[in-house]
Amino acid sequence: MTPELRRLSGLLGRTLVALDFDGVLSPIVPDPASAVALPGTADVLTAVAARVARVAVVTGRPAADAVRLGSLAGVPGLVVLGHYGLQRWSDGTLSTPASDDGVEVARRRVAELAAARPGVTVEDKHHSVALHTRSAADPAAALAELRPHADAVASEAGLQVTPGRFVLELRPVGVDKGVAIRSLVAETGAAAILYAGDDLGDLPAVTAVRELASSGAIDAGLVVCSDAKEASAELRAAADVVVPGPPGVQELLSELAALD
Ligand SMILES: [Mg+2]
Structure with missing residues (x-):
């Protein structure tokens, strides 16, 4: 025990x-x-x-x-x-809010950031967008380089950046x-x-x-x-x-x- x-x-x-x-x-x-x-x-x-x-x-x-x-x-x-x-699932029922307008704005900008950086990929989670650097030659360095750009996009779109392991996720505040x-x-x-x-x-x-x-x-x-x-x-x-x-x-x- x-x-x-x-x-x-x-x-x-x-x-x-x-x-x-x-x-x-x-x-x-x-x-x-x-x-x-x-x-x-x-x-x-x-x-x-x-x-x-x-x-x-x-x-x-x-x-x-x-x-x-x-x-x-x-x-x-x-x-x-x-x-x-x-989003909430219980008893087989899913309740999900409409996508945030800010996510819509960020989606396009984040795709541009990824397109300019080899090995950086976008994961569209509908209610958020995430940039992954796991496939970059140096994932940690790629993440560090990407961070200020992701911060700028989040600020413009009214979102927050949540860092994870080789990932930066932009999602609604709060x-x-x-x-x-x-x-x-x-x-x-x-x-x-x-x-x-x-x-x-x-x-x-x-x-x-x-x-x-x-x-x-x-x-x-x-x-x-x-x-x-x-x-x-x-x-x-x-x-x-x-x-x-x-x-x-x-x-x-x-x-x-x-x-x-
Ligand atoms: Mg976990």
């Missing part, structure tokens, strides 16, 4: 379990389109869902992608927040995993949170968990770092528990489902 899970003893029925998808439920693979969840994921989430107030997946991906890649459609009561909380966590706590009345992530995009969620705990809005917060390939050093340092990637997350969730 992971000792830190004891923090949730007595609070399990009022616990929100919120999980990132990539690097947490699914191993990081070269092609994000084939990042399927680890076998057994839906089963363990179903076991956890029977014990806690709510299981949620909070991802930068479109919500339907995570449901499909995770084979999660049958997990009872599951909520999947896509696009960092902009949408992040921290906001998503706060909304899940508000709607469930959760008294405790277990959050698991692996990337820079998870840090706002960690901040939200810490602030909710220190303000007394929740009684316990537990942050888990899935130490997957390319995990963020900041997240690792901020976490209460570090587990070895998606298999470690799955083991921890099994322990949670079996907690007294």
Whole structure:
């Protein structure tokens, strides 16, 4: 038994379990389109869902992608927040807002930035646009060179730049995993949170968990770092528990489902 899970003893029925998808439920693979969840994921989430107030997946991906890649459609009561909380899937129903005007502006400018830089690619996520440098000769140098240009486009379009591993994502202001966590706590009345992530995009969620705990809005917060390939050093340092990637997350969730 992971000792830190004891923090949730007595609070399990009022616990929100919120999980990132990539690097947490699914191993990081070269092609994000084939990042399927680890076998057994839906089963363990179903076991956890029977014990806690709510299981949620909070991802930068479109919500339907995570449901499909995770084979999660049958997990009872599951909520999947896509696009960092902009989009919501539950009970087989997807609610999605219209695309932001700023994203429309940025889409064209970002395509120009990529066209001028070998190895830089655009991912159009509809509610955001992302520039990837993974395929550049020097991905880190390409990212650093690109950053001020992406900042300028975001500023012009009224968006914010969210950096990740070899990616800069331009998306609407006021949408992040921290906001998503706060909304899940508000709607469930959760008294405790277990959050698991692996990337820079998870840090706002960690901040939200810490602030909710220190303000007394929740009684316990537990942050888990899935130490997957390319995990963020900041997240690792901020976490209460570090587990070895998606298999470690799955083991921890099994322990949670079996907690007294
Ligand atoms: Mg991730």
